[in-house]
Amino acid sequence: MNYFDQSLSSIHKQLVNKEISAKDLTQQTLDNIKSVDNDINAFITVDDEGALKKAADVDAKGIDADNLLSGMPIAIKDNMVTKGLTTTAASKILENFKPIYDATAVDKLNKLGTITVGKTNMDEFAMGGSTENSAFKITHNPWDTTKVPGGSSGGSAAAVAAGEVIAALGSDTGGSIRQPASFNGVVGMKPTYGRVSRWGLIAFGSSLDQIGPITRNVSDNATIMNAIAGHDEHDLTSSTKEVPDFTSTLNKGVKGMKIGIPTEFMAQGLDDDIKQTVLDTAETFKKLGATVEEVSLPHTKYGVAAYYIISSSEASSNLQRFDGIRYGRRAKDVKDLEDLYVKSRSEGFGDEVKRRIMLGTFSLSAGFYDAYFKKAAQVRTLMINDFTNVFKDYDLILAPTAPTPAYGIGEDVSDPMTMYMNDVLTLPVNLAGLPGMSIPAGFSKGLPVGVQLIGRPYDELTVYQAGSAFEQETNFAKQTPKMGGNN
Template structure:
């Protein structure tokens, strides 16, 4: 079973008509992961026994004909806790950690009879944009295994792109769902902050993190978000707003929608093919009846500095809990309590995590709090005001997801403007708490290029509506990597 030519609807139909059982589907999925994942390294843990047991239980009680997710194998990013199943956040400090409960998003999917086949690789504690910062393995891009899959949700995006699963959960702190979705030619949604509970998500930046779905098409993505969205009493930052059916308006099209393209997102450092892809996407939307115009988000240029100060400060605070005492790695041959803390954390954390902890601790220190953290929070407010102003006149924002297609594993991007654009394109959405979705929109030298649609707070429906209209009128999302043998 590969999922290149399948969707939730087509698989569900087979399950309901008993052309295939949940156990058969799960076994075929596990077999395909074994066959394919040696080249991709998308998974850190594959739960053969648990997945097949759950599938048998679902077969015994029967597939729910009204639930598209019933009996469906999925994958979970390894920073969401899963009861009894190893959860590492791709860090040595949590190398053998087995949680005692499920994250809310995971439990909601479990309650709808999805089957968790395993945990996907990521940058350690979600700190990185290439999935090269994992403590355990480097994930490869299915389109070209010499290229990175993006990050930090690179394992989830690569698993979907490689046809190993139809859907996976990722998390997005500064673009970590959307950028890997772009690099892998799949659909990745970062919902509005608070739309999905963060309970059980191993925290990086608490005011920025958001769980979201990665899928092959827009309808499947909306279906998974339907399942995981909603208020959670365990997470006081989760919204009490009613969750609409995100699939209900998919066919409304884009007539009379106003779409803005920020000039700041089309600046120097953008690859020519990527820029052309955005312009081609704008032309498609115009042909479908939308108005597309240039807009401005003037404080974008301060976003990178503000993001790194805020996210690193929150990481510094959140990662204090990994002290070698209650859970996770504990250093040996220690002499005293200070020695335990220092050695456990020195051995357990990777270089990128250490860098961000140090930057965050510095930014929060008594002598520098006002100069750095407070100033960054003020800049964040200015950026939110920029978006609010644009959304008074426009329904959506269209922008590139990443400045280039996927780059080579181990390849440092030497152009400082490109490195800057790598961050500046995605992180404003997190700073402003907005929803954003990357969709496949073109190719550059055989590699996928994505564009992102950004919406008003809690208006994922309009994003899905526009994304679906684009998908139905183009064939970029139907392309599959050569390893699938389909193109």
């Protein structure tokens, strides 16, 4: 199965017409992974036996002609629990953890007949922007295997970009779907906070995390969003708002839309090729009938500081549960209970996770809470107000997804401040709880470049509509990597 030339609808047609069975499709997907993944390292776990068994069950019931996802093999980021299938969050502390239930997003896909072929690599507990912080392996960018795939959903994005699977789920706390989507030349959607249930997503920052789809095109992305969105009684932060058909406006164009480009997102530090890509994208939208103007989000400059205080504080609270007692790694040769805690966590957590736990614990501690966490929360409110003011007059915001194209493996991983600053363009969307989607929009030195479309709360429809219009007018989404480089 050559996923580079396919979409959910084209594969579905083959399944319905019995040109291929779900089991054959799954086997071909597993063969894709075997032939490519030694170079890419997109997967932590591949579930050959379970995937083929599920595919046989789907074939026995028959492909649902009205359901594009029936019999479709996909990949799941390894921080979403999957019943009976090892879920590690790319951490040694969960190295052999087998959950007893499925995350709600995974369960919804399973009920529609999708087949989970494996769990993708990521930065440990989703803390990182390059997938170099995994405890198990470093994922490589299919466009150039000396480059990072971005993170933390780098495994999911690389698996789709490399043609190993047609689609994958990722999670986005500060850009972890959109930035790897940009680096890999694929489509990645971070939905509005609350649009998709977080039940079964191993928490990093509970007020920031969102699950979303990564695909080769906008239509496939909207189809998967249809499947995973909606209220969940297990997750009280999930929205009760009605879920529209996200594919319903894909062909309506952008004529009459008003799109803003924040001056703060185009400032110093942005790669020249990235800046030009955004300006070229703006011209395309103008040609299609939209109005594009400069806007201001004045508190953007405080975003990185506010985000890392809030997310690390939430992480220090969420990661208390990994204590070596109830599940996960347990240290041996310990003297007492305190020694068990200290050794289990010291051995189980990587450096970046420890760094953020320490930063978060400090920010929440007596004497520092008001100066750090409370102040960051106030800045967050100011950033939300900035977006609210812009969206009074504009339908969408257009911005670069990342300040540079994919950089070299090992280039920045030892410099935490540089790594944190790489998130400067994506994390405002998480702090404000807005929907944001990265779409392929250009190239720089043979590497893909994405732009992000940011919408009003719960207005993924408009984001998909504009993304589809741009995709239909250009051919960036149709480009595929020559594995390993020389693109």
